[in-house]
Structures are given as C-alpha cells and as structure tokens.
Amino acid sequence: MKKIFLFATALSLMAFSCEKEEDQVLLLNNTCTVNRPLEELAWLKAEVQRQEQSTSDVAKYFYIQQAEYKQQTVFIYNSCCPMCSIIVPVYNCQGELLFYLSDKPEEGQNIKNTKVIWKPKNYACTDK
Secondary structure: OHHHHHHHHHHHHHHHHHHHHHHHHHHHHOOOOOOOHHHHOHHHHHHHHHHHHOOOOOHHHEEEEEEEEOOEEEEEEEEOOOOOOOOOEEEOOOOOEEEEOOOOHHHHHHEEEEEEEEOOOOOOOOOO
16 A cells, blocks of 8 residues: 555656646747737837838848747748848847857757748748
8 A cells, every 4th residue: 555655646746747847848938928929029020010011122032930049039030032141140039139140050059949930921932
C-alpha cells in the first residue's frame, strides 16, 4: 500500500510540473503581452500602413515576420525580392532595432518559431 501511495504522489507531482512547463511556454509565446500585434502595437501598425501605401514596384516582395529570439518576441522586416540586396532588421516589442541580420548572421541561429504575420495583397513570393 505504501508503494502505491508513493507512486501516486510521484505521478501527481510530475503532472503538476508538466502543467507549469506548459504555462511557461504559453507565456513565452505571448506576443508582447498583446493578442493582435499588428493592431495593438502602434509602431507595427504604422509600419504596416506605410507598407500598404507604398507605390514602389518592389513593395510586393516585402513581408513582416514574428519570431522568438532569446526568449523574447521579435519582428523581422524581410523580403524575397529577387533583384534586391536588402538589409534585414530585427525589432523588439517596443519597436527598437536590435540588430541587422546582415551585420550579425550568427544571430540568425537564435531566431526560432518564425512565421509571416503580414504580407501585401499583391504579394509576389511563394508562401513561407
């Protein structure tokens, strides 16, 4: 009986520790404490509006990605323009430039869970 009690106790402790771990993952994935970053982060919303109003021929190649970098949410302005040489900036939740990927290519290895969160209506690239 004592062994069953110890086993049940150990199993309960493991179950609760797994729940905490899941909570930590949810917190990490919480984008800058907002649910809709494109609408709720003023600087990001302004950038999307600026991109949508662009009349440049290459605007159709630009897109914005959201990712995780060293346990923080970041936003990457990227492009798939076949004829452009671009510098890819990485911003934090406050809209502050962290670095350019071209200046620190090794930091690209620390960028995880990348997803496209905005692209123009006339997007000319294959989906990423």
